[in-house]
Amino acid sequence: MANLSVLSVILRQRRQKLAELIDFPAVLWSGGSNSRNFPANTFPFRANSHFLYFAGIPLQNAAIRLQGGNLQLFIDDPKPSSALWHGETPSREEIAAKIGADDARPMAELNDFIENVATVPVQDAATWTQQSQLLDRWILPKNQLEGIDLDLAKAIISLRIIHDEMALAELRKAAVVSVEAHQAGMAATRKAKLEAEVRAAMEAVIMGQNMTTAYTSIVTVHGEILHNGHYYHSLQPGDLLLADVGAETESGWAADITRTWPVSGKFSPTQRDIYDLVLAAHDACIENIFPGVEYGDIHLIAAMVIAEGLVDLGILRGKPEDLVKMDLHALFFPHGIGHLLGLDVHDMEDLGDLAGYEEGRKRSDRFGLSYLRLNRSLKPGMLVTIEPGFYQVPAILNNPKTRDQYQYLVNWERLEQFADVRGIRIENDVLVTESGSEVLTAALPTQAEEIENLV
Amino acid sequence: MANLSVLSVILRQRRQKLAELIDFPAVLWSGGSNSRNFPANTFPFRANSHFLYFAGIPLQNAAIRLQGGNLQLFIDDPKPSSALWHGETPSREEIAAKIGADDARPMAELNDFIENVATVPVQDAATWTQQSQLLDRWILPKNQLEGIDLDLAKAIISLRIIHDEMALAELRKAAVVSVEAHQAGMAATRKAKLEAEVRAAMEAVIMGQNMTTAYTSIVTVHGEILHNGHYYHSLQPGDLLLADVGAETESGWAADITRTWPVSGKFSPTQRDIYDLVLAAHDACIENIFPGVEYGDIHLIAAMVIAEGLVDLGILRGKPEDLVKMDLHALFFPHGIGHLLGLDVHDMEDLGDLAGYEEGRKRSDRFGLSYLRLNRSLKPGMLVTIEPGFYQVPAILNNPKTRDQYQYLVNWERLEQFADVRGIRIENDVLVTESGSEVLTAALPTQAEEIENLV
Incomplete structure (x- = not known):
């Protein structure tokens, strides 16, 4: 033997x-x-x-x-x-x-x-x-x-769905290289003129270690386009750059990280307000991850923190609980809080919802919940992403129906003051442990000041 | 209008x-x-x-x-x-x-x-x-x-097969970016520890300009493996690095460039001898490209220059013309001198040999000619690669049959002195013009000293 x-x-x-x-x-x-x-x-x-x-x-x-x-x-x-x-x-x-x-x-x-x-x-x-x-x-x-x-x-x-030791060793390798890629992207931003150059700097780190990207990278100043696979835009000093880039090891194990940083190296006050709100949602989700917790409830925690924050900022009007029930948060956060991660970046999505949804559960019809890719009770050894975001999607917010339906619940004038925040997402890979959780991608900072220092 | x-x-x-x-x-x-x-x-x-x-x-x-x-x-x-x-x-x-x-x-x-x-x-x-x-x-x-x-x-x-103005404009764009990629690869070599790092530096240049690679890059210290698509080897000071990397524009037009450079920045005397021989074959081919010339004859010019050079270096014994007829050059140059280039890197190879071979012509059975991908009379507007090489392929040279069959025609002892030359190729993209040819990739040097200066 x-x-x-x-x-x-x-x-x-x-x-x-x-x-x-x-x-x-x-x-x-x-x-x-x-x-x-x-x-x-x-x-x-x-x-x-x-x-x-x-x-x-x-x-x-x-x-x-x-x-x-x-x-x-x-x-x-x-x-x-x-x-x-x-x-x-x-x-x-x-x-x-x-x-x-x-x-x-x-x-x-x-x-x-x-x-x-x-x-x-x-x-x-x-x-x-x-x-x-x-x-x-x-x-x-x-x-x-x-x-x-x-x-x-x-x-x-x-x-x-429950990762063994060898899986975790590979997932950690993918996380380490993905963190390096994001650091390289931040460092390359000030000299870069195009989104493509930042993408290249990030993917070069992955390629240089004989890994591949686990999915088509998103590196864009238009983060409000959720799956933007183009890199043509030029970088302007007032822009936020959203980068969703993850490595995959030779044997196929993935990481999935998103960070959003200011092209100039400094968030504007409005960008900073929303960034801190998305980060608060991110942190609240992770603090609440324990075995036995429903992932759908983690999604609702993010929804609640975002709704509360938008009320505090004067963008939404009403009680946060009521706003979440009416899916008002989903106007700005129109996707699920995350998904399973493993050999696939949306792990086992080739099997439809068999992996993501516990037996007997189905996708919700509600706009604010229908995009949820994972609806299970969490167990030690599961790896999930936590990726709240805030986006001003023209297709949603400029829709006359939306404007009409929410003319009072959204303070559209106040919202205009946040025009320089098109898309922010913060995403980490979180392992459920016996005692709570471990963030595999924690080496990459999330705090606004630390991000600014890396750009 | x-x-x-x-x-x-x-x-x-x-x-x-x-x-x-x-x-x-x-x-x-x-x-x-x-x-x-x-x-x-x-x-x-x-x-x-x-x-x-x-x-x-x-x-x-x-x-x-x-x-x-x-x-x-x-x-x-x-x-x-x-x-x-x-x-x-x-x-x-x-x-x-x-x-x-x-x-x-x-x-x-x-x-x-x-x-x-x-x-x-x-x-x-x-x-x-x-x-x-x-x-x-x-x-x-x-x-x-x-x-x-x-x-x-x-x-x-x-x-x-005859490129119009818009095609040529795109092909020139692909050439420019590919030249930059090779320059970046040479510049990255001294600090790189792995083939993968040089590849990443090259592809980052392409990706950073919103282009893709036109084919799987070859970046290897084992250039004798002709289609080596792995990048795991570490770089050692005595190695030659062979890089066959080309960009493709957004609308699909390709470039295809190979250079071979010393990892240390300095060719050894034996590496230099063979490098100059491959370069002589490359130059002789291009000097002989004119409308009406048979591409198969261009291949034979390369074969002849290589045979002559190997006789001069004491590696082959006999008259070069006879050696070429016996395919002795193909022991070290076991592929064709090049191919059509356009929207595909092997242009129109999806149609088999319909594009590469003039009507009525078929692939040769001869070892030295069977790999020829292009067998046509050249016309203005055709774009072809010229890519002679020298390789010590173990599968060919260590084959007991080869050793036995060519025990006198190859000076195997002398060949051993060239053990540090595993694979060299020099490749450019050559447009047939009314008066001869134009090398679209000429901005990238081919002379050994100039290459050394870029590393």
């Missing part, structure tokens, strides 16, 4: 836990790479996360079969001619040894081991076509899972 | 030229984005290059129908709810005006305009499935084109 790697030991634990939950075999595919207009020019490969969880390394065009705690690996050996173009690559046997597989075979033999197996679909069409053909039923990413596939998904969720 | 944009005028010229070549309608699809494990987390979108050539901008999930010089645009308007997440995006009518479309309709109406249309397949499976269903025949990227689809492909090739 002396030469068993940590990787192979942890992977064995994971599949033994799975074996306690299901009594049928499962096959998980890794997926293949997608082409960028011609076949030899590919996008970077990203292995399926369920595969990664049990196989540990991002193998391409591979499958694993899990049964009773055993792991069979299916992968083809590299072609001899590939040595010229790609150098020496590990053989099937070497890979099998590394991940502690009990058996290893060429891909073509998978056909002999598919009786009564469950699976979950992989996103790339070549792979889900292969899954469907081999299992002789449709395995489509857009379909609702059924039968043993659904049972498998639920079993995987119950494992992946 | 005063407010017609340059873009719309050039696009009209392109489709009028197409109309002179085909008498049937064509529909070109742009393609969609691929998911990175869950639907909302996508890889960057890359529009199909044929679509881009005639539509000018990278629209997602769109199609254009070309007939008799007219352009019909098919694209859906953004959903109202997308303003929250993605901000205000241009409407169908605004896009149609920008690209000078004669007509614009929702995607669903494409169904009414597909009689007898030709097309070429897009790489992503969702799109080629849609193409196949709508046209009621298989449009598969891996299939050989037939009938009017083949005629369309040939017509497009005859246009895209």
Whole structure:
């Protein structure tokens, strides 16, 4: 047993836990790479996360079969001619040894081991076509899972949702590098003329440590566009720059951090007022994270702090409790307080709401709650993001219906004085512990003065 | 006519030229984005290059129908709810005006305009499935084109292979930024500990100007692995670093540059000998580029210069002409001298060898020639890469068969003295002009001393 790697030991634990939950075999595919207009020019490969969880390394065009705690690996050996173009690559046997597989075979033999197996679909069409053909039923990413596939998904969720030691070690690595990226972004801002330059400075930190971004970075002076994936705007001294950038380790574990900082290095008084309000919401959420607490209640804490703060600032009129019930906070905070984080930045979102919503729960119809991606009772080992924000979204606030409906509850004239606050978000990655929580991304400051000092 | 944009005028010229070549309608699809494990987390979108050539901008999930010089645009308007997440995006009518479309309709109406249309397949499976269903025949990227689809492909090739003014303007932009990226890579090398850090410094220059890389960067001290897409090696003072990195403009036009530089800032005498030899091959190729010259002959010039040089250095024994005929040069230069460059880094390689090989020509069976991607008579307006190299590929040189077969023609003992030269390549982008050629990437030095000064 002396030469068993940590990787192979942890992977064995994971599949033994799975074996306690299901009594049928499962096959998980890794997926293949997608082409960028011609076949030899590919996008970077990203292995399926369920595969990664049990196989540990991002193998391409591979499958694993899990049964009773055993792991069979299916992968083809590299072609001899590939040595010229790609150098020496590990053989099937070497890979099998590394991940502690009990058996290893060429891909073509998978056909002999598919009786009564469950699976979950992989996103790339070549792979889900292969899954469907081999299992002789449709395995489509857009379909609702059924039968043993659904049972498998639920079993995987119950494992992946509570992070083990190896997962946490990787998640901490991703957090460290993401913190460095944000520091580099702040430091690059004063000399930068374009959003793109700050983004480049941040992603260079991630790339320079052989990681990738876990999702399309948001680096923008228009933070009110929630998923802004463009970087064309020039930076003006009065702007706030919102950066939502996270790294992903080689084995796929993600971080997800947002900070908002003044391009000039100094918040204006109005920017500072709103920044401190968003930070108060952020801090109140984290202070209230304990095992057993409902994540939906954490969302409502943020809503309440924001409503109270906006009343104090004269932007909203009324009792904060009433305003939250009427979703007035959601005019300025139109998204959920966060989501699960793990191998995916919205962890297990490929399974729809199966992971995010506790069994029997469904998305709310309320504008202020419908965007909530996570609705579960918190448990030690869960990793969630906490990311309150304040945005002046033209599509919401300039809508004549909104203006009419809330002509008294919103002090629109007062709001105009905050025109230099288009979008602020503060986001950290928070691990639920036995005694409360631990912020994995705490090395990056949140206090306004500390942020100003880093720009 | 005063407010017609340059873009719309050039696009009209392109489709009028197409109309002179085909008498049937064509529909070109742009393609969609691929998911990175869950639907909302996508890889960057890359529009199909044929679509881009005639539509000018990278629209997602769109199609254009070309007939008799007219352009019909098919694209859906953004959903109202997308303003929250993605901000205000241009409407169908605004896009149609920008690209000078004669007509614009929702995607669903494409169904009414597909009689007898030709097309070429897009790489992503969702799109080629849609193409196949709508046209009621298989449009598969891996299939050989037939009938009017083949005629369309040939017509497009005859246009895209000779670059017009707007194409050249874009290609020059990509070249400028790629040159800057290489300069940044050289400047970052001395302080860098890992290949990844140099790669990050180079790609940050590209990203900082809102461009992307045109292909997976190669930045490695193991240049003998021709398509090395990893960046894990540490940099040692005696190493050569080979960087093959090129930018792509927003509308998809590519550059493709390779330089090889000493990590220490100073080539060793053996590295310098081989570097100068590769440079001599590079220079000889470019000096011989004129309209009417066969690109295959340019390849043979490189082979001859390399064979001569290796004889002079005592690595090969025999007459250079005989050595080239026996493919001895290909032991060290096992790839073609270059390829077409345009909207794709291997331009139009999605059409197999249709673009690279003149009608009636086929790939050679000879080891030294089979990798040649381009086999045409050169014409003004063609853009090609010139990229000779020298590599000590273990899979080739340590093969007992090679050792046995060439025990006399290769001086293996002498070769051992060049152990610190694992891989060198020098690559520039060369435009064929009426009077000879113009190197679009000439701003980046090739001379050894100049390279040393930049490190």
